[in-house]
Amino acid sequence: MRSDDGRALRAVLLVTALALAVRVVGLGTRIFHWDEGRVGYWILRYHETGEFAYRPIVHGPFLFVVNDWLFAVPGLGASDFSARLIVAVVGGLLPLSAWLLRDRLDDVEMTALALLLALNPLLVYYSRFMRNDVLVGAFAFVALALVVRALDRGDARLVYPAAAVFALAFTTKENAVVYLLCFLGAGTLLVDHRLFRSARAGRSVRRVVTEDWRLALGYRLQRFGGTVGRGAALTAAHAVGAVAVFVAVVAFFYAPRPDLWTALGAPARLPGVLESATVGSWKSFYGLWVAGSHQNHDYLPFLYDYLETLLYGALFVCLFAVIGVVADGYEGSDGTRALVAFATYWGAVSILGYPIATDIRAPWAVVHAVIPLAVPGAVGVATLVRRVRPAVADIWESIGENPDADASGTWTLPVALAALVLCGAVVGVVGANLTYTNAASEEEAGEIIQWAQPENELKGTLQRVRAVSQVTEGTDVLFVGTHAPGNPSDVQFYVENESSLRQPRPGGPAWHTRLPLPWYLERYGANVTSTAPNETIGADPPPVVIAAGWDEDRVASQLSGYDRHRHDFRLWSEEIVVFIDREALATARERGALS
Numbered sequence: 001m002r003s004d005d006g007r008a009l010r011a012v013l014l015v016t017a018l019a020l021a022v023r024v025v026g027l028g029t030r031i032f033h034w035d036e037g038r039v040g041y042w043i044l045r046y047h048e049t050g051e052f053a054y055r056p057i058v059h060g061p062f063l064f065v066v067n068d069w070l071f072a073v074p075g076l077g078a079s080d081f082s083a084r085l086i087v088a089v090v091g092g093l094l095p096l097s098a099w100l101l102r103d104r105l106d107d108v109e110m111t112a113l114a115l116l117l118a119l120n121p122l123l124v125y126y127s128r129f130m131r132n133d134v135l136v137g138a139f140a141f142v143a144l145a146l147v148v149r150a151l152d153r154g155d156a157r158l159v160y161p162a163a164a165v166f167a168l169a170f171t172t173k174e175n176a177v178v179y180l181l182c183f184l185g186a187g188t189l190l191v192d193h194r195l196f197r198s199a200r201a202g203r204s205v206r207r208v209v210t211e212d213w214r215l216a217l218g219y220r221l222q223r224f225g226g227t228v229g230r231g232a233a234l235t236a237a238h239a240v241g242a243v244a245v246f247v248a249v250v251a252f253f254y255a256p257r258p259d260l261w262t263a264l265g266a267p268a269r270l271p272g273v274l275e276s277a278t279v280g281s282w283k284s285f286y287g288l289w290v291a292g293s294h295q296n297h298d299y300l301p302f303l304y305d306y307l308e309t310l311l312y313g314a315l316f317v318c319l320f321a322v323i324g325v326v327a328d329g330y331e332g333s334d335g336t337r338a339l340v341a342f343a344t345y346w347g348a349v350s351i352l353g354y355p356i357a358t359d360i361r362a363p364w365a366v367v368h369a370v371i372p373l374a375v376p377g378a379v380g381v382a383t384l385v386r387r388v389r390p391a392v393a394d395i396w397e398s399i400g401e402n403p404d405a406d407a408s409g410t411w412t413l414p415v416a417l418a419a420l421v422l423c424g425a426v427v428g429v430v431g432a433n434l435t436y437t438n439a440a441s442e443e444e445a446g447e448i449i450q451w452a453q454p455e456n457e458l459k460g461t462l463q464r465v466r467a468v469s470q471v472t473e474g475t476d477v478l479f480v481g482t483h484a485p486g487n488p489s490d491v492q493f494y495v496e497n498e499s500s501l502r503q504p505r506p507g508g509p510a511w512h513t514r515l516p517l518p519w520y521l522e523r524y525g526a527n528v529t530s531t532a533p534n535e536t537i538g539a540d541p542p543p544v545v546i547a548a549g550w551d552e553d554r555v556a557s558q559l560s561g562y563d564r565h566r567h568d569f570r571l572w573s574e575e576i577v578v579f580i581d582r583e584a585l586a587t588a589r590e591r592g593a594l595s
Contacts, residue, residue, distance in 0.1 A: 020092035028081030034452030037516020091127025324379030549575030
């Protein structure tokens with residue numbers, strides 16, 4: 001159980017420091033993913049223009065608002081590192097939430113929970129990724145932990161940070177609504193679980209509801225206010241206050257800019273801005289993600305991919321979760337603890353539900369099951385540790401007394417199996433993290449990485465593009481418009497009006513085929529243009545020409561004095577060729593733009 005000497009807190013703090021280091025070191029090494037490039041480009045546009053309005057296709061405004069602040073920090077600016085930093089920090093601090101559950105978990109379980117949240121390969125990889133999934137999962141988990149802490153300590157004041165943090169979850173991604181549904185569903189199953197267990201013990205449901213739960217509610221209210229009546233009044237007041245905090249945080253992030261700043265100076269405009277931030281944003285969300293067609297897909301293929309990623313990225317979390325649920329049910333005097341059961345139901349519903357809720361087959365969706373399953377997983381780890389620890393202690397004691405003593409008798413079969421599983425988990429998790437950390441190829445981590453990931457070698461070529469764009473006048477980069485093979489209606493790379501991309505709008509499907517390159521080219525300040533499909537490049541091409549892999553020979557025949565750099569633009573079946581003028585590159589070297 002929990003000790004009083006602070007060892008558990010020091011362990012959780014140490015694990016959190018490790019989690020932050022694992023996520024922040026080398027954070028900018030991997031080239032941006034397609035999705036990072038898409039959102040990153042529009043954050044740059046907001047950072048430059050100050051114009052923002054909620055667009056549900058790029059999810060919530062949290063990354064826009066926070067990264068706009070980070071990009072303005074002197075010495076930091078806009079980079080792959082700074083764009084991912086807030087996700088890495090939130091993911092790295094998530095293990096600290098284990099401390100909030102110290103009345104529900106013992107020392108070993110708390111430390112195990114912190115370790116699982118710190119070192120699971122999926123959580124690590126997608127904490128080093130500018131996406132909202134780790135953010136929404138972390139905020140929702142912390143909000144729940146704060147509510148549990150408030151109930152355990154009778155401190156209603158904790159509902160305010162809980163409301164604020166849960167509101168942050170809603171500012172990151174729309175599936176925060178799914179978290180709310182999971183909480184309600186898991187809570188309902190937990191009530192049913194309690195009623196079933198009471199029935200098996202020979203107690204009527206009526207007695208449980210009218211006596212036990214009424215007494216429990218009265219006890220909670222007394223803890224909040226001293227008496228039941230005063231506690232009920234204070235609870236209602238705190239609930240209203242918590243709702244106000246939730247709405248305030250959501251409204252601040254979702255409010256359009258610069259309308260929000262204008263309204264602060266002209267209060268008469270504030271109601272309209274607040275309506276846009278709340279009712280307007282809800283309508284936009286509902287129209288795209290609920291009433292739209294994004295979830296119109298077959299269930300089983302999505303479920304298969306989900307389970308496959310879970311197997312590769314969270315095998316030991318699932319294994320320990322099963323052990324934890326079984327052990328907690330058999331070893332606890334009152335059966336499975338409420339927190340463990342709640343988190344198990346939450347995780348199970350996430351596994352079954354996210355293949356319905358998600359619109360594409362994406363490994364990052366599995367994050368939403370890993371976080372809740374870490375709770376029963378921690379109980380499973382602690383169960384195995386308790387089996388192994390006495391045997392290890394006996395061995396050390398034997399070695400101290402008699403170095404030649406044989407301590408093999410300490411290792412029974414269950415203890416040996418527990419030690420084997422724990423050692424396998426350590427080796428597997430460390431090895432997976434070393435493999436996946438900056439992985440950008442199918443060979444490295446095909447089941448963990450989403451398909452639209454370019455290879456890292458492209459980043460070196462982009463450094464040459466940056467150097468050339470700094471020493472070139474006029475147009476710097478030309479995209480060669482093309483058709484996807486066998487599909488003449490699928491136009492790629494070509495945008496008729498490049499200046500239209502300076503406004504906060506999607507940019508069209510052809511522009512999306514360039515991603516993540518616009519994120520880099522915008523940061524470089526490069527002047528970009530494109531040709532229509534089947535159009536010739538012309539007699540005076542810019543120093544950088546970018547073409548699809550299938551157009552390499554056709555484009556090369558129209559250029560002279562260019563080096564070509566061929567790269568995987570996705571994990572498979574799509575390549576890109578970057579042609580760079582040799583003279584322009586030599587000039588960049590002479591002027592010190594390229595080391």
